[in-house]
Amino acid sequence: MPVPNDTSAKFAAYAHPGRLVSTEWVAEHAKDPDVVLVESDEDVLLYETGHIPGAVKVDWHTELNDPVTRDYVDGEAFARLMSDKGIGRDSTIVVYGDKSNWWAAYALWVFTLFGHEDVRLMDGGRAKWIEEGRDITTEVPSPAPGEYPVVARDDARIRAYLPQVRESIGTVPMIDVRSDDEYTGRRTHMPNYPEEGALRGGHIPTARSVPWARAANEDGTFKSADELRTIYQQELGLEPNQDIIAYCRIGERSSHTWFVLEHLLGFDNVRNYDGSWTEWGNAVRVPIVQGDEPGEAPAAS
């Protein structure tokens, strides 16, 4: 039996209302046998300090990334991971995490690379749950192993690689979701400021700056459908059927924006460039623009 959606009015206005659930919904459905709660944080120890009862942990660094190649795990490793967490192909996964759900959105995006159908985010993430004084525990569940099938990862629809991004400059709208200082390139030139794993600062030519946080309220929940449409459709003039590429530093903040465009606004062809600035800012002879303006596509050579 399918797990019901959260029918709150805020979510009903989104393009795919089933992709978000509230903390109330989670409190009510956490014990539903078809629901698996997954906490995915930037901070690798945060889950251990306390989490929603019954939630399993998925770590982006040790469990979703391949340990050798800079890539995601393959179908077999993913099947093992999911099975270990007690997740089946038909499970309803609800992901939540720290930092306004950056890493939760990232995990959701990776799960989508493997075509997991029913994966949702908890609006407001970990901070909202704790702020509301709801139960947390340090008890780590030992779920009965699931039987997750080996499914080949399919990157084509929602993931962009550097060569594709490079070819798309000037034809595909790009969104840089990092902070202003990262976008302009100021940050890597500030004295005593740490370099962020990139040799060059700035942004991909033509990319518009829309820091991820513009899509979020103060409490980490997503803004309303109307507010989001104002930013991405009116202000940026993006169309729901257009190809779009989003990037940040390593693809985590842009997963947040990808989620907004794909699921809350219902855009069809949004890709996350997960190589992002730690790849582009280190690559030899790729074009870079510094300063506030998006800049022009370089002339064909």
Place this chain on the structure above:
Amino acid sequence: MTETATELPAALQEIVDEFAELPPQDRLQLLLEFSNGLPELPSRFQDHPELLEPVPECQSPIFLITEVEDDDTVRLYFSAPPEAPTTRGFAGILQEGLDGASADVVAGVPSDLPLRLSLTQAVSPLRLNGMSGMLSRIQRQVAEKTN
């Protein structure tokens, strides 16, 4: 030229050994213990947070200050929120390993300390950079305060 690793102060070496002896899956638990064990900021600093130096290399907010006593003994103080347990854990290691050491000993801690903690598999490289940031700021402050 042969490469020899610079020796760590005994207290830090003990911590490094403790991590290395644990099976990989238990190392995070030990880091959590350091996180939980990080002493509270003394009230004289709680009332004057502006005295503490931020460490922007860390992905979570952390502030630190050192004191060098008349006999060159170094004291370390950190402030980091509970929702940043990894950063707190690294601060806890530095606190336990270096608080009470002499200024010379602190100055001599090799910068590759974070890489010796047997955590490179479990913790992302940016996180380990953050610990390097804390160490280099501690060393700079101590150098300034002993001159």
